[in-house]
Amino acid sequence: MPVTIRDVxxxxxxHVSTVSRAFSAPHLVNPDTRSRVLAVAEGLxxxxxxxxxxxxxGRTHNFGIIVADIANPFFPPLIKAAQAHARSRDYNVxxxxxxxxPQVEEEVIQxxxxxxxxxxxxxxxxTNKAIERLREEVPFVVVNRRIRGMPTVxxxxxxxxxxxxxxxxELGHRRIALVSGPAGSWTSKAMHEAVATAGADAxxxxxxxxxxxxxxxxxADVIASRVTGVLAYNDLVAIGLxxxxxxxxxxxxxxxxxxxxxxxxxxxxxxPKLTTVSMPAAAAxxxxxxxxxxxxxxxxxxxVTTLETSLVVRESTGRART
Amino acid sequence: MPVTIRDVxxxxxxHVSTVSRAFSAPHLVNPDTRSRVLAVAEGLxxxxxxxxxxxxxGRTHNFGIIVADIANPFFPPLIKAAQAHARSRDYNVxxxxxxxxPQVEEEVIQxxxxxxxxxxxxxxxxTNKAIERLREEVPFVVVNRRIRGMPTVxxxxxxxxxxxxxxxxELGHRRIALVSGPAGSWTSKAMHEAVATAGADAxxxxxxxxxxxxxxxxxADVIASRVTGVLAYNDLVAIGLxxxxxxxxxxxxxxxxxxxxxxxxxxxxxxPKLTTVSMPAAAAxxxxxxxxxxxxxxxxxxxVTTLETSLVVRESTGRART
Numbered sequence: 001m002p003v004t005i006r007d008v009x010x011x012x013x014x015h016v017s018t019v020s021r022a023f024s025a026p027h028l029v030n031p032d033t034r035s036r037v038l039a040v041a042e043g044l045x046x047x048x049x050x051x052x053x054x055x056x057x058g059r060t061h062n063f064g065i066i067v068a069d070i071a072n073p074f075f076p077p078l079i080k081a082a083q084a085h086a087r088s089r090d091y092n093v094x095x096x097x098x099x100x101x102p103q104v105e106e107e108v109i110q111x112x113x114x115x116x117x118x119x120x121x122x123x124x125x126x127t128n129k130a131i132e133r134l135r136e137e138v139p140f141v142v143v144n145r146r147i148r149g150m151p152t153v154x155x156x157x158x159x160x161x162x163x164x165x166x167x168x169x170e171l172g173h174r175r176i177a178l179v180s181g182p183a184g185s186w187t188s189k190a191m192h193e194a195v196a197t198a199g200a201d202a203x204x205x206x207x208x209x210x211x212x213x214x215x216x217x218x219x220a221d222v223i224a225s226r227v228t229g230v231l232a233y234n235d236l237v238a239i240g241l242x243x244x245x246x247x248x249x250x251x252x253x254x255x256x257x258x259x260x261x262x263x264x265x266x267x268x269x270x271x272p273k274l275t276t277v278s279m280p281a282a283a284a285x286x287x288x289x290x291x292x293x294x295x296x297x298x299x300x301x302x303x304v305t306t307l308e309t310s311l312v313v314r315e316s317t318g319r320a321r322t
Numbered sequence: 323m324p325v326t327i328r329d330v331x332x333x334x335x336x337h338v339s340t341v342s343r344a345f346s347a348p349h350l351v352n353p354d355t356r357s358r359v360l361a362v363a364e365g366l367x368x369x370x371x372x373x374x375x376x377x378x379x380g381r382t383h384n385f386g387i388i389v390a391d392i393a394n395p396f397f398p399p400l401i402k403a404a405q406a407h408a409r410s411r412d413y414n415v416x417x418x419x420x421x422x423x424p425q426v427e428e429e430v431i432q433x434x435x436x437x438x439x440x441x442x443x444x445x446x447x448x449t450n451k452a453i454e455r456l457r458e459e460v461p462f463v464v465v466n467r468r469i470r471g472m473p474t475v476x477x478x479x480x481x482x483x484x485x486x487x488x489x490x491x492e493l494g495h496r497r498i499a500l501v502s503g504p505a506g507s508w509t510s511k512a513m514h515e516a517v518a519t520a521g522a523d524a525x526x527x528x529x530x531x532x533x534x535x536x537x538x539x540x541x542a543d544v545i546a547s548r549v550t551g552v553l554a555y556n557d558l559v560a561i562g563l564x565x566x567x568x569x570x571x572x573x574x575x576x577x578x579x580x581x582x583x584x585x586x587x588x589x590x591x592x593x594p595k596l597t598t599v600s601m602p603a604a605a606a607x608x609x610x611x612x613x614x615x616x617x618x619x620x621x622x623x624x625x626v627t628t629l630e631t632s633l634v635v636r637e638s639t640g641r642a643r644t
Contacts, residue, residue, distance in 0.1 A: 062437065070401055070417070076393035083419060087426075092433050094416030095392070097405060104409075111414050115384065115437065212587055243591050265534055269565050271593040 003046040012040040023090055062092045062116040063292060066108055068123045070097040072210065072236060073264040074281060075122065078143070082120060082285035089293060091117075100182060100210070102126045106134065113138035118292040120285075121145075125184050139295035141288045145186040151295055152304045153288045157187050157261060160277030160309030161194030164231050164259045167275070167311055169200050172320035173229035173257060179218045179241060180206030181233035188233060191261075195231060203227055208237060215240025219248060228256055228320045235260035235267040235276055242270070242316065253318035263312055272315035280307045325368040334362040345412055384414045384438040385614060388430055390445045392419040394532065395586040396556060396603060397444065400465070404442060404607035411615060413439075422504060422532070424448045428456065435460035440614040442607075443467075447506050461617035463610045467508040473617055474626045475610045479509050479583060482599030482631030483516035486553050486581045489597070489633060491522050494642035495551035495579060501540045501563060502528030503555035510555060513583075517553060525549055530559060537562025541570060550578055550642045557582035557589040557598055564592070564638065575640035585634055594637035602629045 009016040014037060022029050022037040029037075040046075063086055067075045083093040096112060098105040102125045112119060118139040124131060128147050131140070141151045168176055178195040180188040188206065195202045203225045208214035215237035222230055222241065232238035238260030242252045252258050252272055260267055260276040267274035287305050331338040336359060344351050344359040351359075385408055389397045405415040418434060420427040424447045434441060440461040446453060450469050453462070463473045490498055500517040502510040510528065517524050525547045530536035537559035544552055544563065554560035560582030564574045574580050574594060582589055582598040589596035609627050 060437070064416075069398075070392065071395065071398035073393065073395065076391075076419075079392055080419060080421065084421075092418070092430070092437075094386075094418060094437075096414070096416060097398075097402060099402065099406075108414070115382070115414075115416075212591060239591055266588045266591075269534060269561055269588075269592075 003044045008041045008046045012037045064112040064116040064119045065095045068100050074262045078281040078285040081282035082289045085286045085289045109134050117296045120288050141292045149302045151291045153284050154306045155279045158190040161191040163311040165198040168229035175201040175227045176229040177203040177227040179232045181210045183207040212240035216244035219244025230258045235262045235264045257317040275314045275317040278310050278312050325366045330363045330368045334359045386434040386438040386441045387417045390422050396584045400603040400607040403604035404611050407608045407611045439618045442610050463614045471624045473613045475606050476628045477601045480512040483513040485633040487520040490551035497523040497549045498551040499525040499549040501554045503532045505529040534562035538566035541566025552580045557584045557586045579639040597636045597639040600632050
């Protein structure tokens with residue numbers, strides 16, 4: 001005979017609803033009680049039936065994370081942190097990839113919305129209007145994009161871009177290029193503003209694919225623009241750009257300084273090691289899950305949490321040639 | 323009044339079941355008919371209700387892909403190819419990451435099995451016995467591991483490892499190390515055999531984390547083992563190893579030749595550019611989805627599909643010092 005929730009409640013000396021919450025809403029249960037219940041449940045071989053619970057609560061206990069490109073190493077640390085945090089709250093996380101395609105993004109949201117209790121939407125490529133329409137279908141938390149009236153986690157890339165540009169001007173660079181990302185990227189806009197107000201001659205090159213290939217392709221335009229300092233949309237673009245410049249005989253940092261954004265592992269191993277704006281991706285994943293838990297419980301205000309960024313100076317930046 | 327499947331059938335001049343299949347099993351419908359039905363459905367604003375369909379068919383039209391580490395760039399091309407192919411068959415793909423942890427892997431399979439029609443299990447870290455037990459819960463296709471009686475997609479890493487080791491011996495290397503991966507990795511075992519039978523002195527160093535850090539950490543052992551050629555578990559380990567050797571004043575390929583496995587983008591941009599065993603990850607993703615569709619329809623034999631690998635020679639290998 002299978003072990004039921006009643007058996008666990010009796011053996012733990014608590015009410016059935018406490019056992020249920022120990023599994024489905026652990027933050028609502030006293031930690032000691034929860035430990036006891038889980039130990040008893042494990043000892044008896046009790047396994048809560050998620051599908052049965054979904055029928056009674058109307059909850060799936062699944063979250064979705066939608067990312068623009070799972071192949072961009074910026075996302076995995078965010079996904080992993082969100083997943084670990086969600087798991088501690090008894091939520092599974094499913095990841096879906098939209099291939100940087102707004103239409104795929106819309107389809108994925110619509111189908112995922114029926115399978116999950118909430119969605120983390122990371123670096124969306126859809127228009128604000130489309131996202132506002134889709135929020136009727138499922139609670140959202142948006143990461144890396146400011147949309148009025150929606151719970152949002154921002155990494156302050158504008159601040160980081162300002163630090164990056166100031167680092168370049170302090171090194172004597174007077175003509176600086178922003179190698180921007182895809183059209184519709186909120187991050188590109190925030191970086192654009194930081195570069196435009198930096199007090200150096202500013203050149204804007206883009207849109208570019210947010211990948212190594214995007215950076216390789218941008219190298220010719222960077223050379224033609226006669227800049228000595230570059231802020232790239234992300235580390236992948238920066239790494240590709242350094243490769244593209246090198247293929248054309250332009251040295252980094254001797255001829256051109258290059259700064260990336262994200263602080264992915266590959267940047268630390270790149271030759272030269274990449275100077276970059278470090279983004280708190282793991283923290284953003286955890287905060288976003290907390291906000292999504294609140295949104296699912298219908299207690300979310302349209303909070304905006306903004307996380308600080310910082311500049312990590314390594315080898316890809318140096319003094320401007322005089 | 324919402325548009326129903328009957329409206330679409332009437333307007334397209336086909337039976338209701340044909341409309342249903344045009345959405346849920348497009349490969350069973352004549353392509354011209356399917357195009358007409360989809361055009362009519364789009365014109366009328368009809369949207370098939372996945373949840374309702376799941377109730378009648380007992381199918382969720384979701385697949386899961388379980389990977390050991392979403393941060394390993396080997397997996398995204400496999401995931402993206404599987405996802406694109408599944409989407410063309412009207413299946414969504416959800417990705418779950420197990421953090422290289424067998425216990426998390428088991429939990430994820432058990433919870434995911436209730437939400438999806440089938441699971442692609444990539445590079446599992448569970449024991450064969452545990453996987454055989456779990457297959458009762460949901461149809462599996464296993465990628466990158468040989469388990470008797472289960473539909474399996476293998477990339478022939480043994481063949482690739484043999485090509486790699488032959489390349490090293492042809493360059494005059496007489497003492498070769500395998501810097502292996504995590505304990506329980508099927509791939510490590512296949513590589514071990516290839517290196518052991520190569521006719522050179524073989525040194526086996528491991529287990530190692532399958533990451534850049536794993537390679538950096540292994541550098542000291544590689545130097546102590548006095549080998550001149552190394553086959554690394556994957557490109558991340560190879561890139562980390564090159565970095566770790568460089569920190570200790572050992573040059574690649576002048577002092578030690580290093581070969582990776584996978585052919586990730588970062589290896590092409592590494593200095594030196596990485597010689598590597600190219601793994602057909604995207605093809606494996608597509609084939610695995612086809613096998614999973616068969617498994618869901620209960621027509622799957624325990625087929626094993628083995629895909630060929632190849633050696634890509636770049637800059638991280640050279641003649642052995644004499």
